[in-house]
Amino acid sequence: MRSASSPPNLDEAFTLRRRPASEKLLDQGFHLLTLSLASLVGILLLAIVLTVFHGAREAISSFGSRFITTSSWDPVNNQYGAFVAIYGTLVTALLSLLIAVPLGVGTAIFITEDLIPSSLRNGIGLMVELLAAIPSVVLGLWAIFVMEPAIRPALDLLHRLLGWSPFFASEPQGPGMAPAILILVVMVLPIITAISRDALNQVPIELRQGAFGVGTTRWGALFNIILPAAISAITGGVMLALGRAMGETMAVTLIIGNSLNFDLSLLAPGNTIASMLANQFSEADGIQVSALMYAALILMVLTLVVNIAAQWIVRRLSLKY
Numbered sequence: 001m002r003s004a005s006s007p008p009n010l011d012e013a014f015t016l017r018r019r020p021a022s023e024k025l026l027d028q029g030f031h032l033l034t035l036s037l038a039s040l041v042g043i044l045l046l047a048i049v050l051t052v053f054h055g056a057r058e059a060i061s062s063f064g065s066r067f068i069t070t071s072s073w074d075p076v077n078n079q080y081g082a083f084v085a086i087y088g089t090l091v092t093a094l095l096s097l098l099i100a101v102p103l104g105v106g107t108a109i110f111i112t113e114d115l116i117p118s119s120l121r122n123g124i125g126l127m128v129e130l131l132a133a134i135p136s137v138v139l140g141l142w143a144i145f146v147m148e149p150a151i152r153p154a155l156d157l158l159h160r161l162l163g164w165s166p167f168f169a170s171e172p173q174g175p176g177m178a179p180a181i182l183i184l185v186v187m188v189l190p191i192i193t194a195i196s197r198d199a200l201n202q203v204p205i206e207l208r209q210g211a212f213g214v215g216t217t218r219w220g221a222l223f224n225i226i227l228p229a230a231i232s233a234i235t236g237g238v239m240l241a242l243g244r245a246m247g248e249t250m251a252v253t254l255i256i257g258n259s260l261n262f263d264l265s266l267l268a269p270g271n272t273i274a275s276m277l278a279n280q281f282s283e284a285d286g287i288q289v290s291a292l293m294y295a296a297l298i299l300m301v302l303t304l305v306v307n308i309a310a311q312w313i314v315r316r317l318s319l320k321y
Contacts, residue, residue, distance in 0.1 A: 052300060055293035062287065067294055071262040075284075080291035084262045086298060088270040092177060092252065093245035095266075096184035101238055103185070104192025109222065111193075112200040125197065132190035140254030143183040148174065148255065151182065155267055170265035177270040180256035187248060188241035195237025199230035232314045239310030243303050249274040273299040 059067065063080060070081030107128065111121045155172040162168040172178070203226050211221035227234075257269020258279055273295050281292050 049300065052293055052297045056290055056297045058287055059290035059294040063291070063294070067291070068298065071260075073260045075288050078287050080288070080294075082273065082276075082291075082295045082298065084260055085271045085273045085276045085295060087262070088177065088256065089246055089272040089274070089299065089302070091266075092180050092184055092256070092270070092272060093242055095181045096188060096245050097238065097242055099181070100185045100188045100192055100241065104189050104241075105196050105234060107189075107193045108196035108200055111197050113218070113222070128190050128193045131186070132194070136187065136248060136251040137254070139183055139186060140251035143179055143251065143255040144175070147182065148179045151179065159267060166264040167266050170263060170268035172267040175255050175257035176268055177256060177266045180252050180270065180272075181266070183251050183255055184245045184248060187251060188245050191241045191244060192237050195240070196230070196234045199233035199237070200226060202233070203229045236310055236314045239306055239313070243306050246303055246306065247274055247299065249278050253278045
């Protein structure tokens, strides 16, 4: 057995000399690999944008900004305007979030707080996560055959009570904006709940214990300490859900009615950009293809604005709290 002061043999010395070089090579390889993968994502996104923009050039030169502000969609006379689809996309997405955010965050609070036994909390969390695994076309069929007939009496009541308002002036007769909003609530609810639950679970337990130590109540600790600490992550989840709602296609296509006539009423049939693309792209030709590409480009810009706003809001909230 060699003493601690004896010099290493040649093999050990060679290994000691090689290890820093091999580690440096591995670091360089890992750096190159991650840089290549990140660049590939950027190149792929740029390729998609350029492809859509190239397809939309004819419609952009023909219709310009009128495409966004007019609602006429007439393939016979080659007159196109996407205002109805843009309006439907924004209204359905925003109103669905208005309903889903309180439900999702409330469900996350219910799961993370010790209000019920842990086995029940885990079961509810699992059911919420399984809801996200249901294909959108299945949810669309469920909306047609189950949800819409079930909510029609409530929609009729809204029409009778608030029919004087332009937002409830149309008599509900089946598919429409309101059922599309509700099915979007079902689809974005798991995203908001899952991200909010993880954000609340990541709040250090010391914050809660410190709040209890100064005499606050459970709800005081929740609203004054826990939620502010997790608000940036919850906001990021909400903005992610907004992007999901704006781009949803099949479920909305099946239940929204796909009407190209503008109507402020939430009880009337409507349209979204995604559903319009799904319905018309396979049979379109000529400048109609370019008009649909133009609408797709607008949808991409809207989702890009949502993501930029999400990053800005999350950063500001992270700095604040």
